Amino acid sequence: MKPMLIPMLLLLTPMSAQAATPEERGLEIATEIELRDTGFHDFKATMSMLLRNKHGEESLRDMRNQTLEMENDGDKTLVIFDEPRDVKGTALLSFSHKVGDDDQWLYLPALKRVKRIASRNKSGPFMGSEFAYEDISSQEVEKYTYKFIEESDYEGKPCFLIERYPVDPNSGYTRQQVWVDQERYISLKIDYYDRKNAPLKTLVFRGYQQYLNQYWRADEMHMENHQTGKSTLLTWKQYDFRTGLTDGDFNKNSLKRAR
Amino acid sequence: MSAWRWILLLIPGLLSAGEWSGFVELQGRHFPQQALNGDQSDRLLSVVAQPEYYQRWDQDKQSLLFVPFFRWDSADEERTHGDIRELIWIYAGDGWEARAGIGKVFWGVTEALHLVDVINQTDLVENPDGEQKLGQPMIKLSLERDWGILDLYALPGFRERTYPGEEGRLRTHPRVDKDKSGYESDREERPIDLALRWSHYIGDWDVGLAHFNGTSRDPLLTPDLNDQGEIVLTPFYEQMRQTSLDLQATKGDWLWKLEAIHRNSDSGSFNAATGGFEYTLVGIADTAMDLGVLGEYLYDDRQDEAETPFENDLFVGLRLTGNDVDGSELLAGVIKDLDDSGWMFNLEASRRIGNDWKVGAQAGLWSDIDEDDPLHNFHRDDYLEITISRYF
Numbered sequence: 001m002k003p004m005l006i007p008m009l010l011l012l013t014p015m016s017a018q019a020a021t022p023e024e025r026g027l028e029i030a031t032e033i034e035l036r037d038t039g040f041h042d043f044k045a046t047m048s049m050l051l052r053n054k055h056g057e058e059s060l061r062d063m064r065n066q067t068l069e070m071e072n073d074g075d076k077t078l079v080i081f082d083e084p085r086d087v088k089g090t091a092l093l094s095f096s097h098k099v100g101d102d103d104q105w106l107y108l109p110a111l112k113r114v115k116r117i118a119s120r121n122k123s124g125p126f127m128g129s130e131f132a133y134e135d136i137s138s139q140e141v142e143k144y145t146y147k148f149i150e151e152s153d154y155e156g157k158p159c160f161l162i163e164r165y166p167v168d169p170n171s172g173y174t175r176q177q178v179w180v181d182q183e184r185y186i187s188l189k190i191d192y193y194d195r196k197n198a199p200l201k202t203l204v205f206r207g208y209q210q211y212l213n214q215y216w217r218a219d220e221m222h223m224e225n226h227q228t229g230k231s232t233l234l235t236w237k238q239y240d241f242r243t244g245l246t247d248g249d250f251n252k253n254s255l256k257r258a259r
Numbered sequence: 260m261s262a263w264r265w266i267l268l269l270i271p272g273l274l275s276a277g278e279w280s281g282f283v284e285l286q287g288r289h290f291p292q293q294a295l296n297g298d299q300s301d302r303l304l305s306v307v308a309q310p311e312y313y314q315r316w317d318q319d320k321q322s323l324l325f326v327p328f329f330r331w332d333s334a335d336e337e338r339t340h341g342d343i344r345e346l347i348w349i350y351a352g353d354g355w356e357a358r359a360g361i362g363k364v365f366w367g368v369t370e371a372l373h374l375v376d377v378i379n380q381t382d383l384v385e386n387p388d389g390e391q392k393l394g395q396p397m398i399k400l401s402l403e404r405d406w407g408i409l410d411l412y413a414l415p416g417f418r419e420r421t422y423p424g425e426e427g428r429l430r431t432h433p434r435v436d437k438d439k440s441g442y443e444s445d446r447e448e449r450p451i452d453l454a455l456r457w458s459h460y461i462g463d464w465d466v467g468l469a470h471f472n473g474t475s476r477d478p479l480l481t482p483d484l485n486d487q488g489e490i491v492l493t494p495f496y497e498q499m500r501q502t503s504l505d506l507q508a509t510k511g512d513w514l515w516k517l518e519a520i521h522r523n524s525d526s527g528s529f530n531a532a533t534g535g536f537e538y539t540l541v542g543i544a545d546t547a548m549d550l551g552v553l554g555e556y557l558y559d560d561r562q563d564e565a566e567t568p569f570e571n572d573l574f575v576g577l578r579l580t581g582n583d584v585d586g587s588e589l590l591a592g593v594i595k596d597l598d599d600s601g602w603m604f605n606l607e608a609s610r611r612i613g614n615d616w617k618v619g620a621q622a623g624l625w626s627d628i629d630e631d632d633p634l635h636n637f638h639r640d641d642y643l644e645i646t647i648s649r650y651f
Contacts, residue, residue, distance in 0.1 A: 051584055059584050060614060084614045085650030087586070088280055101511065103460070111390065112365040116465045120511045121541045124549060128584040170541075251403055252458065253356050257322070257349060259313060 026146025054229030123172025277314025337424030371574035375503035407459030436491035551578035
């Protein structure tokens with residue numbers, strides 16, 4: 001992603017003064033978000049999901065996430081499941097791509113079996129939660145087209161409101177409205193619209209913390225489904241950046257070792 | 260055992276710093292039809308315990324996994340059995356991995372049959388589907404390179420297949436008696452089994468090539484008299500060489516799969532293959548559920564001489580995945596013999612209850628099986644199984 005830097009800086013300065021189309025401004029904001037999040041190299045974190053249905057019944061998911069940043073491609077991610085206990089040790093290896101389907105392998109510890117799985121299904125629930133796989137996978141600029149809507153406030157913070165449209169025809173959404181913090185270039189809220197363009201879900205990011213003096217990560221992501229009344233609170237903990245993960249930590253052997 | 264002492268010495272403060280998990284399970288099996296033999300029981304109740312101990316150290320480069328297994332069965336004394344599923348030390352190097360101890364390995368891609376999967380012996384008393392395996396002593400070295408992963412196995416020690424006892428169902432008639440098991444090469448002179456496997460992925464293709472040289476996990480069964488003067492089947496384990504290919508293409512919602520083997524031994528050589536597809540319909544009927552449609556063709560060029568009942572058969576299956584909070588799953592499949600009228604049906608379903616409990620059901624039916632088909636042994640053994648598991 002480094003080669004993008006120079007042209008973007010050239011673009012950014014005159015752009016704010018000159019008139020640009022809403023599409024150009026939207027893309028410019030998305031590119032700046034990615035640019036500011038480039039160079040973290042790798043991180044480890046724990047993820048905990050609290051699933052709640054409309055009757056208030058709760059269910060817990062615990063996972064650990066290891067992510068490796070790739071130059072010129074989407075990230076590599078290994079997710080290891082700890083809870084519920086019957087899927088403990090199950091692990092998912094994903095190589096995300098800027099364009100086209102991701103590569104995904106699922107490890108089933110009871111049978112010691114690694115299965116390459118169809119990754120076209122991006123819109124299905126992740127572990128029965130309100131998060132779809134496409135909501136939590138590596139967010140690459142190329143995965144959407146963009147449109148700047150307006151400058152607007154979210155909870156007192158000046159924001160860019162942009163709309164983005166998934167490029168992938170298998171996405172579960174027609175569009176997403178994203179409130180982007182003007183100062184830090186991070187998402188504060190996303191409204192998702194389903195394939196029929198009806199309001200489907202709202203994701204709110206809370207408790208942003210800065211790591212390595214550059215990279216912002218939210219402690220909490222709260223997803224609410226307006227159509228079913230269900231919600232999922234995803235809590236990120238124990239963020240650890242630049243842990244020394246390499247390509248070798250993201251292959252079928254490491255998938256089988258993951259616990 | 261000296262190798263074990265060496266491994267144990269490596270581990271400081273063993274059984275103190277690691278973590279325990281595992282499950283206990285209650286299983287009931289009901290056979291509605293009268294058995295072929297009056298000694299066989301119609302109802303079985305059994306209890307399983309499978310704890311799991313895991314510890315890692317040396318900045319996670321080294322780890323130890325210990326998985327003992329025990330089943331108590333109310334009727335079948337052969338099914339009351341224990342095993343060390345895993346007791347293995349793992350060293351993760353930079354671009355390589357070593358494993359030593361008792362381990363479990365799975366090779367392959369297809370669903371109906373696992374032809375290329377030859378490292379571990381089948382724990383057949385567990386389930387007639389043959390997917391439960393006994394722990395295999397092994398030393399494994401694995402190299403991770405740009406051109407794929409190369410696994411080298413040395414497999415000292417051989418495990419005999421387990422078979423249901425006199426009172427058990429889902430067994431042959433006459434039953435298999437392990438007391439007189441024979442081997443092509445004697446225990447003393449038997450060379451250590453060796454295996455080699457290369458696997459890689461290129462774009463949306465996953466490929467594996469393997470070769471195995473050693474004692475066949477699949478015994479020949481021959482009628483004999485045991486010490487009590489009863490007619491029984493006696494297992495005979497040949498030496499064999501098997502070369503295999505497994506291949507999967509992941510194309511959007513389609514998975515295309517192939518497993519092919521060439522095996523030769525003193526009793527002859529043969530080729531066998533299983534190939535087919537799995538197609539997933541995502542979010543059926545405006546729900547979060549996925550429906551998978553599976554189709555596989557099973558071939559063995561020994562035809563009716565084959566030890567396996569699957570020599571010219573078609574498997575068709577449906578997999579329903581709930582994608583719900585309870586992780587509900589259902590898999591139903593039929594295998595139809597294309598040479599005669601016989602078919603078998605299998606259904607598996609499971610869901611979680613709360614965070615720690617799981618219930619499962621399995622049913623098996625055999626219908627119109629020809630008398631000369633190996634599956635004819637099971638034609639009165641249609642069954643329904645219910646399990647309740649508690650994970651900890």
